Amino acid sequence: QSVLTQPPSVSAAPGQKVTISCSGSSSNIGNNYVSWYQQLPGTAPKLLISDNYKRPSGIPDRFSGSKSGTSATLGITGLQTGDEADYYCGTWDSSLGAYVFGTGTKVTVL
Amino acid sequence: QVQLVESGGGVVQPGTSLRLTCAASGFTFRNYGMHWVRQAPGKGLEWVAVIWYDGSNKYYADSVKGRFTISRDNSKNTLYLQMNSLRAEDTAVYYCASGRGDADTLYFDYWGQGTLVTVSS
Numbered sequence: 001q002s003v004l005t006q007p008p009s010v011s012a013a014p015g016q017k018v019t020i021s022c023s024g025s026s027s028n029i030g031n032n033y034v035s036w037y038q039q040l041p042g043t044a045p046k047l048l049i050s051d052n053y054k055r056p057s058g059i060p061d062r063f064s065g066s067k068s069g070t071s072a073t074l075g076i077t078g079l080q081t082g083d084e085a086d087y088y089c090g091t092w093d094s095s096l097g098a099y100v101f102g103t104g105t106k107v108t109v110l
Numbered sequence: 111q112v113q114l115v116e117s118g119g120g121v122v123q124p125g126t127s128l129r130l131t132c133a134a135s136g137f138t139f140r141n142y143g144m145h146w147v148r149q150a151p152g153k154g155l156e157w158v159a160v161i162w163y164d165g166s167n168k169y170y171a172d173s174v175k176g177r178f179t180i181s182r183d184n185s186k187n188t189l190y191l192q193m194n195s196l197r198a199e200d201t202a203v204y205y206c207a208s209g210r211g212d213a214d215t216l217y218f219d220y221w222g223q224g225t226l227v228t229v230s231s
Binding site for chain 2: 002031032033035037039043044045046047050051056086088090091092094096097098099100101102103104
């Protein structure tokens, strides 16, 4: 099982905000940068956030990332139906010598 | 534009082998580390392996170590994954992804569409 823990699901009404937590340890989040990926149904993952908080070109500023200690958070504001997807955090784990993904969170727009 | 196109997936029996291919275009392939990531049906993402930009170093997830081999041909802009001794638990969609940064800053900026590998008798 994954060493990064995320809530299985979060939901909110259109226009509202959701936050997704990603909890790890000193061997991963605590000492390495976190990235976030969005996976729309039936498609490949897509980079949303790199380096804890940086948005690649084309990613709207409704998406934000932050990190504190051994946890990271993805925020989505102004929720849209098109945001319904699975979201994964990821980082390198220095103890495992491997890249690790979070357990994934399904976002539902009510 | 950047394109990563996987191929080689299919249905195979346990204990057999399969080689996946990822054809890259739209970026300077030889400058980037490349990764394989898989996703079992209905499950989350699992990192499988990485190969450095020049092929000098390779690292694997414990679940595939000793059975899978990652390689690349920079002259052909192509990434490979040789999978031997396949098991039912290797059944997944396999994605190739380009990696940016060093280990402590690593992220995957581009992903292929994936190729499905099904291991079943």
